[in-house]
Amino acid sequence: MATSTDSFYLGFDFSTQQLKVVAVDGNLNVVHQDNVQFDSELPEFGTQGGVHIHADRLTVTSPVLMWVKALDLILGKMKNAGFDFSRVKALSGSGQQHGSVYWRKGTNQVLRDLHPGKTLHELLKGGFAVSDSPVWMDSSTTEQCQYLETAVGGAQRVADITGSRAYERFTGNQIAKIYKAKPEKYEDTERISLVSSFAASLFLGNYAAIDYSDGSGMNLMDIFSKQWADSCLEATAPHLEERLGAPVPSSAVLGLLSPYYVTRYGFPEDCKVVAFTGDNPGSLAGMRLQEGDIAVSLGTSDTVFLWIKEPRPTVEGHIFCNPVDCHSYMALICYKNGSLTRERIRNKCAGGSWEVFSSVLRSTPIGNDGNIGIYFDTMEITPSAVGVHRFDKENTKVAGFSAQGEIRALVEGQFLAKRVHAEKLGYKIKSFKSRGLPG
Known part of the structure; x- marks a missing residue:
């Protein structure tokens, strides 16, 4: 329980479907949390789901002013709930990876001169x-990816x-598309x-630097020199x-909170703004x-996070700068055939029961008597392949296998694949400790 003199620390998450905030005290006790659901609020x-899916079914965007207005709304909720902003010593946060925001020329001066009598949205x-920011769900930039790789x-x-390798959702390829399709918009852009870093800019009252870790998901930054x-x-x-501006370490203190928040909400003048990062790097830090x-x-989909020292980039999986230790790296590997595939085998071989599924798994031998299965019900990401083998x-x-053999073949096959791809990216098994994240 926080006392009346404890300092608070705020974390914001600008995700796809909602804006979330959590406040903790110096002992990491949660003292306040809230959210704004974009669709309903x-x-x-x-x-729908925080995005607009365009007619081509490939282009996916979110209104940037929706994110701005959501911040107005969530801070208003906190104020109405009696949250004591004066005790906040620092704030930071995360955002959905790869999405990009294009600030119009002259807007940095607007940020510096925010009038506390008006909302950010106004x-x-x-x-x-x-006005509509490309987000991670967008897959419309195949042409730009091919050009970059060539x-x-x-x-x-x-x-x-x-x-x-070049991915459609990665920010650089989205920028290339905007430059080609809407050159006048690109010309009118002062900062991307x-x-x-957009969210951090709102709090800083100035354009905030992109951090190393989130900047690694753009196909633009040299992850070893940590420069563009x-x-x-x-x-x-x-x-x-x-x-783009120069990137900074993910733990960098960007500066003091804009006076706008001091006057409008009662934050202290010495409240610090720490660099925001991407949601995936934030997960590694939070775990x-x-x-x-x-x-x-x-x-x-299944996702594997790894902390590694000596990365070996491949065309499968991702290497990002580590958000906690800027001299280390994190690997991220995504697999499309996750829970839906496991549920299919559960329904087929365990009567739809996870209890039976688990019991069978415990009773069958490790190694499955040499039997192994590859289960790609839909086109896999890592690797690009489809089919059951x-x-x-x-x-x-x-x-086929017996029901018991099928269950173990599925689980062992999925986790062997995770190990193989992790080792390809530079993961070294010394002592094994895993931490599971609910999907």
């Missing part, structure tokens, strides 16, 4: 050159520099932010470096992973 923006309604020297070369990669910038858009740890999120101990392809 800001219906005027007409989003003050910034004309502040963006692009210009830089191939998919592996892009991965060697930036930590990942990630969702994370000239070859990638040149293949994306002209005069891009000046629009308190250390070198050698693995976090596995088992959801519709089963092999016996002689490495002969077979049509």
Whole structure:
């Protein structure tokens, strides 16, 4: 229980469907939390799941002013609930990775001169050159990805520099699309932010730097020098470096909170704004992973987080700068065939019961008598493949296993794949400790 003199620390998460806030005291006790659901609480923006899916079914965007108005709303909720802003010593946060915000020329001065008598939404309604921000769900930039890989020297070369081959959702390719399709919008852009650095900018009252970790998900940053990669910038858009600003460590203190919040909400004048980062790097930090740890999120898609020291980028998976230790790295591997595939085998082989599924798994031998299965019900991400394949101990392809063998083949196959891909990216097994994340 916090006392009346404890300091508070705020964390904000600008995710796809909602804005969340949590306040903790110096002992990490949660003292306040709230959220704003975009669809239901800001219906005027007409989003579904926080986004607009365009007619081509590939382009996916979110209204940038929706995020601004959500911040007005959540701070208003906190004020109405009696939250004591005067005890907040510092704040930081995270944002959905890869999304980009395009600030109109002259808007930095608007940020510096925010009038506390008006809402952020009112003050910034004309502040963006692009009103609908591309987000991570967008897959419309295949042409730009192909161009980047060709210009830089191939998919592996892009991965060697930036930590990942060119991906449609990655920010650099979205910037390239905007430059080509809407050059006048690009020309009118003074600064390009990630969702994370955009959020930090709102609090800072100035354009906030992109942090190393979230900046690793752009196909633009050299993850080893931690500077923008000239070859990638040149293949994306002209005069891009000046629009991005210099990246900073994920733990950097960006400065003091804008006076706007001091006057309007009662924050202290010495409240610090710490760099915001992406939601995936934030998960690694929040799980308190250390070198050698693995976090596995088992959801519709499975995600593996790794802390590594000596990364080896490949065309499968991602290497980001580590948000906790800027001399280390994190690996992120995504698998599309996750819980839905496990549920299919559960229904087929365990009568739809997880209890039976688990009992069978415990009763069958490790190694499954040499039988192994590959279960890609839909086109997999890592690797790009589809189909179900089963092999016996002689490495002969077979049509099926017993129900018991099928269950263990599925689980062992999925986790062996995670180990293989993790080791390819530079993970070294010394002592094993896993931490599971609910999907």
